[in-house]
Amino acid sequence: MKTILTTAALAVSMLAGLNGSTSAQTREPAPAVANDAQTMSRLAALESFELAREREAKAIAEKREADDLVAQASMAESTSEIADLTEWQVGLAFITMIGLAVSIGCTVYSINQTRAVIRENRQYSETGLRAYVGRDESEVHHYDVGETPELIVSYKNFGTTPALKLRTFGFIEKLQGFPHSHQFSLPGQIEYEDVDDLPPGATKSVGFSLGPLTETRAKELEDQKSAYAFFLIVIYEDVFGVQDVLRVSGIRSGKKLVRTRLNTAFYRQTHRDIPAKDTADPRQRTTSHG
Numbered sequence: 001m002k003t004i005l006t007t008a009a010l011a012v013s014m015l016a017g018l019n020g021s022t023s024a025q026t027r028e029p030a031p032a033v034a035n036d037a038q039t040m041s042r043l044a045a046l047e048s049f050e051l052a053r054e055r056e057a058k059a060i061a062e063k064r065e066a067d068d069l070v071a072q073a074s075m076a077e078s079t080s081e082i083a084d085l086t087e088w089q090v091g092l093a094f095i096t097m098i099g100l101a102v103s104i105g106c107t108v109y110s111i112n113q114t115r116a117v118i119r120e121n122r123q124y125s126e127t128g129l130r131a132y133v134g135r136d137e138s139e140v141h142h143y144d145v146g147e148t149p150e151l152i153v154s155y156k157n158f159g160t161t162p163a164l165k166l167r168t169f170g171f172i173e174k175l176q177g178f179p180h181s182h183q184f185s186l187p188g189q190i191e192y193e194d195v196d197d198l199p200p201g202a203t204k205s206v207g208f209s210l211g212p213l214t215e216t217r218a219k220e221l222e223d224q225k226s227a228y229a230f231f232l233i234v235i236y237e238d239v240f241g242v243q244d245v246l247r248v249s250g251i252r253s254g255k256k257l258v259r260t261r262l263n264t265a266f267y268r269q270t271h272r273d274i275p276a277k278d279t280a281d282p283r284q285r286t287t288s289h290g
Contacts, residue, residue: 130238131159133166135248136203143256145215151208151257153232155246157198163236167192172208172230178253181265182229190273192235206232227253231266235275245275 136154143149151172157163169192175182198204208230220226231249238244249266253259270276 129161131157131161131163133157133163133246140257145213149210149213152205154203154205156203157200160200161239163198165237166195167235170206170232175227175229178224178227181263183265186271222255224253227251
């Protein structure tokens with residue numbers, strides 16, 4: 001810049017000299033040789049000025065190009081740093097997602113475990129609070145020749161809550177001999193008898209008439225040449241709405257029917273009107289008693 005100013009000052013001085021010379025020529029003519037020397041000097045000064053200006057412009061252009069290269073390098077370095085930072089951010093995001101997935105998995109597992117504990121506790125609570133109807137004592141009344149003996153089969157609620165919606169059905173059959181088991185000929189449709197609710201600790205009974213007892217029949221029973229097979233079905237629900245079934249079946253013989261055998265064949269019999277154990281609900285079960 002200083003060079004340009006110096007060259008400009010020299011050019012101004014030369015122009016001033018040229019103007020002065022022109023005025024002098026007007027005033028007084030000079031020799032032609034002197035004029036040519038001055039003209040050459042001025043042209044040389046102008047050429048020097050133009051060269052200086054070109055060098056200055058070239059220097060400015062080179063400086064701008066260098067600045068542009070520095071800026072581009074700085075931008076490239078910044079871009080590389082941003083790319084590196086982005087990679088780190090992606091990595092951290094991936095790690096965060098893995099941690100979140102693990103956290104969600106642990107949370108789901110904890111929820112399922114909690115539900116399982118709650119369900120198990122509920123089942124335990126219901127198990128301790130539900131009704132359990134089972135067979136109680138059995139007796140034979142009026143067992144004398146000439147009378148009509150009656151077999152009384154009792155059932156009891158051994159649970160801590162009432163047994164609801166009770167229905168019962170029973171049957172007795174005279175047999176030859178004293179077999180270990182007997183399969184009944186069940187009717188096509190079983191008609192149950194509705195019974196009142198059974199409170200905890202309460203007992204109900206079903207009586208089976210044996211018909212008139214003659215001396216011959218009494219002798220056959222005493223010698224175990226004949227017997228009676230019976231069964232009783234009790235259907236009920238507990239306070240939680242779970243249905244249960246009590247099956248009772250036995251074969252009795254001997255004097256006053258004191259000999260009793262469990263009739264296992266009855267528990268294997270199926271019928272459309274006899275509810276089976278519902279495997280969909282683990283709380284529901286079929287109670288069997290001889």
